[in-house]
Structures are given as structure tokens and as C-alpha cells.
Amino acid sequence: MSVAVTPEIGLSTYLVLASILFGLGFMGVATGRHLMRTLMCVELMLNAVNLALVAINNTVNPGDLSGQVFAIFVLTVSAAEAAVGIAIVIALFKNTGSVDADAFKELKG
Amino acid sequence: MVFSADALSSALLDNDWTGFLLKQGVPFLSPEFILILTLLLIIVLSLFSVGKTENKPENAINSPVVSLLASNSWNLAMGGTVLALLTVIAHYFLFFFNHFDVGYSVLYGMFKADLLSVASRTFLLVGFIIVLLMSKRYVATFMAKQASEFFAILLTAFTGAMFLCGSIDFVSAFVSLETLGISSYLLVGYLRNNQQSTEASLKYLVYGGASSALFLFGLALLYGLMGGSTSLETLPLALNSGVKELSAWLPIALVLVMAGVGFKISAAPFHMWTPDVYEGAPTPVTAFLSVVSKLAAFVFAIRFLLPFAGHVGSVTILVSLLALLSMLVGNTIALKQTNIKRLLAYSTIAHAGYLLLGLTVLQYHSLATVLFYLFTYVFMNLGAFACVLVTSDLLKTETIADMAGLGKAKPMLVAMFSIFLLGLAGMPITAGFFAKLFLFQALVTENPITLGMVLLALVASTVSIYYYLNVIRTMVVAEPSDAVKALMGQTESNAGCALMAGGGTSSLCGSTSMRWAMILSLAGTLLLGVLATPIMTVCDVAMYELIQAGKQLEPESAQPPANVGGVTTSASSTNP
Numbered sequence: 001m002s003v004a005v006t007p008e009i010g011l012s013t014y015l016v017l018a019s020i021l022f023g024l025g026f027m028g029v030a031t032g033r034h035l036m037r038t039l040m041c042v043e044l045m046l047n048a049v050n051l052a053l054v055a056i057n058n059t060v061n062p063g064d065l066s067g068q069v070f071a072i073f074v075l076t077v078s079a080a081e082a083a084v085g086i087a088i089v090i091a092l093f094k095n096t097g098s099v100d101a102d103a104f105k106e107l108k109g
Numbered sequence: 110m111v112f113s114a115d116a117l118s119s120a121l122l123d124n125d126w127t128g129f130l131l132k133q134g135v136p137f138l139s140p141e142f143i144l145i146l147t148l149l150l151i152i153v154l155s156l157f158s159v160g161k162t163e164n165k166p167e168n169a170i171n172s173p174v175v176s177l178l179a180s181n182s183w184n185l186a187m188g189g190t191v192l193a194l195l196t197v198i199a200h201y202f203l204f205f206f207n208h209f210d211v212g213y214s215v216l217y218g219m220f221k222a223d224l225l226s227v228a229s230r231t232f233l234l235v236g237f238i239i240v241l242l243m244s245k246r247y248v249a250t251f252m253a254k255q256a257s258e259f260f261a262i263l264l265t266a267f268t269g270a271m272f273l274c275g276s277i278d279f280v281s282a283f284v285s286l287e288t289l290g291i292s293s294y295l296l297v298g299y300l301r302n303n304q305q306s307t308e309a310s311l312k313y314l315v316y317g318g319a320s321s322a323l324f325l326f327g328l329a330l331l332y333g334l335m336g337g338s339t340s341l342e343t344l345p346l347a348l349n350s351g352v353k354e355l356s357a358w359l360p361i362a363l364v365l366v367m368a369g370v371g372f373k374i375s376a377a378p379f380h381m382w383t384p385d386v387y388e389g390a391p392t393p394v395t396a397f398l399s400v401v402s403k404l405a406a407f408v409f410a411i412r413f414l415l416p417f418a419g420h421v422g423s424v425t426i427l428v429s430l431l432a433l434l435s436m437l438v439g440n441t442i443a444l445k446q447t448n449i450k451r452l453l454a455y456s457t458i459a460h461a462g463y464l465l466l467g468l469t470v471l472q473y474h475s476l477a478t479v480l481f482y483l484f485t486y487v488f489m490n491l492g493a494f495a496c497v498l499v500t501s502d503l504l505k506t507e508t509i510a511d512m513a514g515l516g517k518a519k520p521m522l523v524a525m526f527s528i529f530l531l532g533l534a535g536m537p538i539t540a541g542f543f544a545k546l547f548l549f550q551a552l553v554t555e556n557p558i559t560l561g562m563v564l565l566a567l568v569a570s571t572v573s574i575y576y577y578l579n580v581i582r583t584m585v586v587a588e589p590s591d592a593v594k595a596l597m598g599q600t601e602s603n604a605g606c607a608l609m610a611g612g613g614t615s616s617l618c619g620s621t622s623m624r625w626a627m628i629l630s631l632a633g634t635l636l637l638g639v640l641a642t643p644i645m646t647v648c649d650v651a652m653y654e655l656i657q658a659g660k661q662l663e664p665e666s667a668q669p670p671a672n673v674g675g676v677t678t679s680a681s682s683t684n685p
Contacts, residue, residue, distance in 0.1 A: 011333075015358075022326055029319045038315055045322035052329045061337025070280050070332070070339060074325060077287045081318055084291050088298050088310050095304045104308045 014055035021048035035092070035099045039085045046078040134215035137200065137222030140193035140230060141271050147189025148264035151182045155257035182257035183245050186264055190241060194234040200227045212658060218340050219281040221412075223658065224651035226275035229408045229480070233274065235633070236400050236487040237267050242626035243495050244393035251391065252299060259299060263397065266292035270405035279328045279339040282409060286324070286373065289402060290317050296397070297390040309389025316372065316382040324369020330362035344416035345659065360423050366413065367427055373406035375454075376461045377434030387454035392501065395450060396494035399457050404483050407464060411476055411652075415659060418471040428469045429562060435462030436569040443576050448507050449497050452576065453490070456533055459573055460486060463566055467548050470559055473656050475551040477648035482548050484644065485532070485540035488633030492529035495626045496522060504592040509580055514589030518597045525627055527581045532634045534577040535570055540637035545570065547645060 021044060028041030050071040057067025093099055130136070204224055212223025220226075244263070248256045269288030276282040294317060298310025332339055371379040387395045417424040439459030446452040464486075467479035499522060500515065501507045516523040532539035549566065552559040589597065637644060 018326075022322070025322070026319065029315060035311070039318075042315070042318035042322060045319065046325065049322060049325045049329050052326065053332065056329060056333035057337065060333055064337055066280075066339050067329075067332060067337065070283075070329075073280055073284055077284065077291075080291050081287070081314075081321075084294050085314050085318070088294065088307060088314055091298060091301045092304075092307045092311055095302065095307055104311065 011055060011059040015052055018048045018052035018055070021045075021051065033101050035089045035101060036086075038101065039082060039089070042085070043078055043082060046074055046081075050074055134213040134222060137213055137215050138220065139196045140234070141268055143189055143193045143196065144264055144268045144271065147185060148261045148268070151185050151257050151261045151264070154185075155182065155261070182260045183241070183248070186260040187238070187241050189264070190234060190238055194231070194238070197227060197231050197234060201231075212654065214277070214342075215275070216281075218342065219278045220272065220275040221277040221342075222275060223654060224647070225408065225411070225480070225655050228647055228651050229274045229404060229483075230271055232484045232487050233267075233270060233401060233404055235629075236404070236491055237397075239488075239491045239495070239626050239629050240393055240397045240401070242622045242629070243396060243491070243498060245622040246620040247391065247393050247498065255299075259296070262292050262295050262299075263394075266296060266397070267401060270401045273405040274408045276409060277341045277412060279332060279341070282341075282413075283321075283325060283328060286369070286406075286409070287321060289405065290321060290373075293317075293394075293398060293402065296394045297386055299394065300391055305389040306391065309386045312389075313382050313386045316379075320369050320372035320379060323365045324372075327362045327365030327367075327369065330358045331366065334359055334362065341412060341416065342659075363417075363423060363427060367410075367431065370406055370410045370413070371431055374403050374410065374461045374464070375435075375458050376431045376465060377438045377458060378431070380435070380438065380458045380461075383458055384451045384454040387457070388448060388450045388507075392450070392494060392498040395453075396491050396498075399453070399494065400487050400490050403457070403461070404487060407479065407483055410468060411479070412655075414468055415471055415476075415655065418656075418659075424471075425469050428465055429558075432462045432465035432469065433562065433565065435459065435465060436566060437462075440569045440572045440576075443573070446576070447509055449500070449509050449512070449580065450507055452509065452580070453493060453497065456573065456577075457490070459569065460533070462569070463545070463548065466552060466559075466562055466566055469562070470552060470555045472551075472555070473652040474649060475548075475555070476655075477645065477652040478544075478547040478551045480648040480651065481641075481645050482544040484648075485544040485634070485637045488630045488637065489529050489532040489539070489541055492525065492627060492630030492634055493533060495623065495630060496526035496529060499623060499627075500526070503596055506592055509583055511590045511592045512580075513583050513587035514593045516585040517589060518593055523581075523584045525631060526584065528631065529634060530577040530581055534574045536574075538638065539634050540641070541634070543638050543641045547641075 025041045025043075025045035025048060028044065029038055032038045032041060053067045053071045053074070057065065057071075061067070089099060092104070096103055098104075200222070204227065212221055212226075214220070215222050240263075241260075244259075248259055252259055266289050269285045269290075269292065272281060272285035273289060276285055294310055294314045297313050298307045300306035328339075331344075335344060368379055371377075372382075375383040387399065390398065414424060414428070435458050439455045439457070439462055443452055443455035443459065446455060464479055464482055467475045467482070497507070500512060503519070504511055504515075528539065532541035535541045535545040549563045552563045
């Protein structure tokens, strides 16, 4: 049900790990050229937050599960976002024949 | 998030559902329920309309009622929205006759039914009615086959916005923000064979996904700072009693949450998506995004920032930075735009700047002027986009230069367009003038820093008058462009738009619903100026009550929560 936060591994460790994952995801979104990789990086960011939520829940208020419930909501939302994202990438691929972010330059200014 | 299983089980035992629902304040969500039922009905009925056009399944229901309803998804959506509007108006009476000072907490502290949420939902619904009127003929022309899905997704996005207006919990705020966001990505890319539309949709998705992750990370950190509570109502209490390890993270959490909100309201460092999405999206969707999404996100921003009123320093600096950057970026880049939809996108960014200025001072009056500004903005911006929709349909182009001399061909259209643009520029007679006047007045007297920022805002809005008037000048004074000449030729040879509309071709300007959309926006733009005092009073009361509700939760001024009619008010029901 819950991730065990042992005394040796403090909350800040989890938060640092979550921040690193989040930063990697953000880097991927900012620099990635392949659209599927961009979508995966968005998922990585959301899952990094899930890690932070669950860790905070277990340290700060272990009796109350609201952080873990929040994480489940985030999972649901990120699944919906992935489905919509892939649908849009497919529509774009049908129009342009490319999934490279550099190929889309219709809108500028 | 508080879930009391006892209340539910006792309701189950006593079979007292009405009492249970009343106690949870569920009637205050009736507009949302109506909208959700409407969109479910549209989705279910659309299954039957598919069978009608193509190879019909053998077991399809052949009822004339079903097929009639299925082909009328617009009417269904409109009916549901009007019904929802009526129920929201009914809520006003509850507030004025029963004096629910602090409002209701609904759904275990997820949603706050106070005057702020009721007032903002009223204007959201009116704005949505105008969006529906705008989209009727557009959808029938450009996406006739997927019309019912379009309205179902539009209603989903709108329901998310409605919930966002009353969200006082991180979970409900995030879920409603994402309901609004994910449906908006779909709506922007709805012309799926059009490269511009799908490209805009992708850009919106990538920026939106990243910014909602930032928003969420901020919420997660705040959740830790608040000692494991996700309710915004406990934020002022919990800010001081949180984990020490995390206190260094507070400014970071604030910046992250404001990044997510700033994306939705298209404030300056997070505005990159705005011009591209506004240009590529179907015009009714652009109107929807610029008004509905913005109003709902601003109401959430007010709710979110208010608990920080005691710790003003960092919040003021952050919000002022966003405001100044938005005004600067919006107004300067708008000057060199040639596409009318891109121009309105940059004007939206500039308006986000003026509005954020009001959030730097967390006093009830300045927040009330922000709310009033948002209400007037609904009508002015929707009217402007309705005019863009008609103009681009007549001329088959969105370039400002091609609109030259339109005043000679369509004087009424140009007159209306001019009023909306003058309203956005903040010229007298229109409501836009009063909105800017009230906002700047509330800020000028506050302190020297806000005085300086108001002066900057005045300079910025003077610059904005130039690009709004430039559009009007092009339409009225300049020599007719080729597109306008072609249009005039059409009108003279009796193939003009009014006749074409009767023949069911792609002309929008002859459509009755389009005309109503423009008349409603015009009425709003002018009437809100005339009725400025009563509406401003409602805004003031809403904000005053919001602040009072926050104060009741603070320990030193703890008062016994008022019980009205046996129903607990929010102060007592937040933490049983």
C-alpha cells in the first residue's frame, strides 16, 4: 500500500530524487525532438511528482492517505493526457508524415 | 481532503438520502450536474446518429425521438446550459435571503459554494452561451460529421472550468484544471485534416502538459508544507506549522503553482503557446479558451493567493513580475502583428497583465475590481472573436491588411467590431473603460509601488490603443483591398452573403445564432458599463465574504461557526 520511508532515508532524499527525475523530464520536454519522447518526458514529470506526494504523505501525515489518493488521481489524469497526446501525434503524422518537432513550422510570429 | 464515512453510513441506515445530500450541500452543484448529464446524453445519442448516416447496424433503435435528439446536439447543449444558468441564478436568492456569510463547503471540502463561485459561474455560463451561439453554424459547416462529439468535449471542458471556480482543495483544483486542459487540447486540434489546427493542438499539449506538471509539483510541495492537508482553507494555519525541512521550499512551491496558473491565464513568461494556439484553433474554440479558461483560472488564482495575504512579500514580488512582463510583452509584440487572431492573442496577454496587477494587493476591493474586469472582458473578447469569425468567413483571410475598406461593404459589422475593440482598449462608454478605471483607482491609493505600476499600466494601455485603433482605421478609412472588392462584387451580383446563407453554404454572417452572439456580446459590453455600480457591489460583497471566511479559520479570531437552518457552514465542516 505504501512506500516505507525508513529512518535512514529521510524525506529530503526522496524529494531530491523526485526533483532530479522532474528535472530530467523537463529537460526532455525542452530539448527532445521526437514527439513520442516529449510525451514520455511529460509522463516522467508527473510520476516524479507522484513519488514526492507519496513520500511526503508517509513522513508528514502517515495516518491520513490524502497524498496517496492524490497520486492515484494524478495517475488517472496522466493516462488521459497520454491518450489524447498520442491521438494528436497520430493526426499530425497523417497530415505531415513526420513526428519530428522541427518539422512543424506553420505557426510563427 | 476529508471523507466522513460515518455520515454516509448513517444515511444508508436511515435511508435519508435527501437529508444527506442537503447536508453535503449537493444542491449547490446542480448546474454542474445538469451540464454533466447533458454531455452524457449527447455522447449516448451520438451513437445513434452515426448509424443513421453510414452502414446502419441492424439492432439500431429506430425511434424518431432518438434520431431527432441525436441530430440536435447543439440544441441539447444549449438547453442544458440555459437550465444550468437558471439554477445558478436561483442560488443568488439563497445567498441574499439567507445570509450564508461564508458559503458552503460541498463534497467534503472539495468545492466552495460562496458568492464568488456563484457570480463567476453566472458569467462563465453567459459566456459559454455566446460561444455556443458562435459555434452553431461553424460546426455545421466545418465538422458536421463529428458535431455531437464536438459539443460533448466542449461541455466537458466547460464543466472543468465550472468546478475550478469553486475548487478549494488541491485535488479538485488539479482534476478540474486538467479536465479543462485535456478537453481543450482536443478542441484545438478538432479540424484534424488541417495542419495548422493539429500543430496548434500539439503545441498546446506539450506546453500544457509541462506546465501542469510544474503546477502539480508545486501542489505536492505545498501539501508537505501544510503538514499533510490538501485543503486551501487550512493553508494559512498550516503555513506556520509545517515541516521545517520543507520551509525552504515555500518560494519554489509558490513559483511552480503560479507557473501552472500563469499558463492558463497566458501571463508573460508562460505565454508562448498563446499566439500559435489562438491562430491555429477553430475560432469558436479560440474564443472559448480566451474567455472561459482565463476567467476560471483567475478565480482559482484569487482563491489560491488570498491565504498568503499575511506573508505578502514574496507573493507581491512574484505577481508584480508576472504582471509587468505580461503588459510589456503583450503590448509591444501586438504592435507588429498582421494576423487579427494573433493580435487578439497578444492583447489577451496584455489583459492578463492588467488583471494580475490587481492581485498584487490582496485587499477585498482590488480583488473585486479584478473580478469586475474579468466579467466585462468576457463580453468584449467574445464579441471581438465573433466579429473575427464573420470577417474571416466573408473574406477567407485573417490578415488585417485584407480587411481594408470593409466598412464600405459591411458597415454594421465594422461598427460592432469597432465597439468591441474600443472596449478592449478601455475607451469610455464601453464597460472596458469602467473596468480599467475601477482597477487602477483601487490600486493608485494603495501604496507608492502600486502607484508606480499603475502609471506603467497606463502607458501600456496607451500603447494598446494604437494597435486597436489601427485595425479600426484599416477597416474604415483605407481603400478596399482585393478581398473586400471581391466581396462587394458578390453582393452586387446578388450572390451576397445573406442569400448564400439561405442556400446552406458556408456563410456565417447570415446565420441567426451568429447575430445573437454578437447582440448578446454588444449588450454585455454596453450594459456592464451602465450597470457598473450594482455588479461592482456584488463583486465587493463576494470578495469581502471570501476574506471573512478565511479570517474565521484563523486561531486568534476564532468565532463559533454560524449554523443556518441546521446546515453546517464551511467553518465547521472543514475538519470534523
